Structures are given as structure tokens and as C-alpha cells.
Amino acid sequence: MTGVPDARPRAETAEAPAPREKALALDRLIHERLRLGIVSALAVNERLTFVELRALLKTTDGNLSVHARKLENAGYVACSKAFDGRLPRTEYRLTAAGRRALDRYLGHMEAIIRAMRRR
Numbered sequence: 001m002t003g004v005p006d007a008r009p010r011a012e013t014a015e016a017p018a019p020r021e022k023a024l025a026l027d028r029l030i031h032e033r034l035r036l037g038i039v040s041a042l043a044v045n046e047r048l049t050f051v052e053l054r055a056l057l058k059t060t061d062g063n064l065s066v067h068a069r070k071l072e073n074a075g076y077v078a079c080s081k082a083f084d085g086r087l088p089r090t091e092y093r094l095t096a097a098g099r100r101a102l103d104r105y106l107g108h109m110e111a112i113i114r115a116m117r118r119r
Helices: 017-024 033-043 050-057 061-073 096-117
Strands: 077-084 087-094
Touching: 033 050, 033 061, 033 077, 033 087, 033 096, 050 061, 050 087, 061 077, 087 096
Parallel strands: none
Antiparallel strands: 077 087
């Protein structure tokens, strides 16, 4: 150690961390596979029932229930429960906050893809 700053060229430039920062800025709540599937399905459908989502995503009742609840707690999806005759009917719809979160998530993913293609 001579006290002299290291003058070797650095591999990183001021612009290099941007893709990493974008990757770190991903909404971890949406990024999980099943939750991304739920939000994506609701983005292209006004509303879907629990049974429709379960069939579309090919998952179990318990798995769908846990992930839908996380999205509901975050305010990304709204859940309404009613009865169709004697059968319970649970419907989900994407909220405005959920649509904004999905738009941000997709923007981040597009930025990462663009950065990788420039390499």
C-alpha cells in the first residue's frame, strides 16, 4: 500500500450498473412465476373466477389461494366472493395499482432485454 490511488482502468463505467439496478428494481411480488401468471391473465381478462385461474395456470387450489392472497394484500388484485346457487364463486380482477405495477415490471424487463441485446 503506497497511498496512491489505483490508476488501473476499471471495467465498469458509470453506465454499466444501470441494467443491474433495473434488475434489482423488479417488483419481486410480481416476478414470482405463478403471481406473474395471475396478473398477466387478469390483464387480458376483465375478471376470472378462481376455477378459471386454477385451470389456466394449471396449479392447485392451495397454491393459487396463497399467491392470489399475496397479490390481494398488496392491492394488485381485488377479490369478490359470492354464491352461485349453493356454490361459492370467487372472482378476481386486476386493480389500477396492479396494472401500474405490471406496466412497471414489463418496462423493467424490456430494459434488461434491450441492455442484453446491445452486448
